[in-house]
Amino acid sequence: MKAVQNYSTSIESVRNEFEDALEGLVVERMSSKNNRPAMRIARDVLMAGGKRYRPVLGLLAYEAMGGKDKSEVMNLALSAELIHTATLVHDDIYDQAKTRRGKPTIHTTHGLAHAIIVGDYLFALGYELGANYNPEVVDRVGASCAGVASGELLQFEHIGDLGTKPEDYYAIIDGKTAGPFATGCSCAAIVAGADQEEIDSMWHFGLELGRAFQLVDDLLDITGDESIGKPRGTDVHEGKMTLPIIHSLTMLHGLDREQIADVITNFSDDRWGELYELLERSDSLEYTRLLISNHVDRAKEQLHLFPNSGARDLMAEIVEMSKTRTR
């Protein structure tokens, strides 16, 4: 019999618990003839760290809903991280990213075919681990994956589209980012045996946190990541319509509007100063911070509906961290 009363005392301890399970899975699959050729390549990006927000939130949501034996929900947490990593491996191909989690991306070290196949393998493994839950969980995970694909496709449709509306933006990020957060939290609640109201609350908690998370990402693309000491600018260079840009395009008029349209359409690194000035004029970074604050507040409102617990406090901690993270 394994001990089941293992309450989480810190985010770090939950993350370590998850890392142990992930390492166990990698070791297990490395000794399977069917899995080894793919896992041999996949394990680097899998074990290279990453913040593990999705699985950690899933484990905490389970505990906050009264779940007593985290091993019940661990495969779901693993599944979330595997599917997330699969999308990263595939995104990095068409975003032509050189590094991921501090390591060279698979397509740069092994080529296009290997990166596609290894991503597919991670998907397969993720689905396998998520499949043995009840049909409602499976349906939610399926809908979430379809939503990620659709969100990414919508995002492409709006590349360089200066008429992108906030509704379009939310359709994109709800699909590709907020949906998976909402799915992870609500499914963990289902596994813990929560009632429908609690499951819905967990869904909204995850959705609002995921939105905040994506908006912070948008902001960091412009204001910068402290580890590299300059704006990341990936989105700006790709013509992705992030919220600050959409807001600025909406708020500015006349010559300013013409100028921001030109900066976005013909962006190069020597135009950062121009971009900042225009975003400043439309107060778009401040507006983005306000939206983040709103989503964070709504996430916290959901948390207040749950019984007091250490896990709930740690979830609140993650919400706070999401607001101030710098990478």
Next chain:
Amino acid sequence: MKAVQNYSTSIESVRNEFEDALEGLVVERMSSKNNRPAMRIARDVLMAGGKRYRPVLGLLAYEAMGGKDKSEVMNLALSAELIHTATLVHDDIYDQAKTRRGKPTIHTTHGLAHAIIVGDYLFALGYELGANYNPEVVDRVGASCAGVASGELLQFEHIGDLGTKPEDYYAIIDGKTAGPFATGCSCAAIVAGADQEEIDSMWHFGLELGRAFQLVDDLLDITGDESIGKPRGTDVHEGKMTLPIIHSLTMLHGLDREQIADVITNFSDDRWGELYELLERSDSLEYTRLLISNHVDRAKEQLHLFPNSGARDLMAEIVEMSKTRTR
């Protein structure tokens, strides 16, 4: 109540039944906000026909094992076809294929990113439909997908490798082709409530048929597809070690061995005559036909273990067709 006594009378009728279910799925998903953007692109390749061997075999295997209500196994058949189509969409990217099932490939019409994402979507949908079966089915489907990834990776390792052995070849094709056939048939038997012996027989039936299927594919790559009136030669151009090539490299000696090694390593279309002559000298096409015959016979032996039924006869028909197919 739906009618359940709907015995299959021809391969064509089973295929039509499957096509109806697939079309129903496409229509359903087209009306889902989460699915529409991806399904809009995916539906062309999904509905473009294809031979549907995998799902048709699954439906027949279910019936041959005494299954009375094909709707029980239809999601599994859909899952097999969706996952198969997902791998085709992804394979076509790195094989740089221009057409698939008579239509331009997604990466040629929509670009790399869309093809990757749409393939991922098809995987997600396939897993969703396959997930609500019992854990043994899920584990087998998971292992099969891992096997496909590993088989494809192994195949890359052996590109242009003149020392590739028959064992390597079988590890590759059991992963990428025969495994999914075996999985589809054995899982259908599980759904029908077959006993362990029957499940194992269905597994071996699918495995042997899948091997025959792949060997015929190897042969067609060299001898040609009647619809195009010339060798396909895709494998030869890519340096893939197909069975006829492996056999020839093993059987020839001295100058002949040097020549075949050179032909394989530096292949171009003006060397077909040379290649045929060498394959003739080593009797490699004949040997491949013999292997096909052996695998077909072994598949049929398994069929003989099952009770007499219309479905079993149709499975035998597919086995015969696999031997003589010309595309």
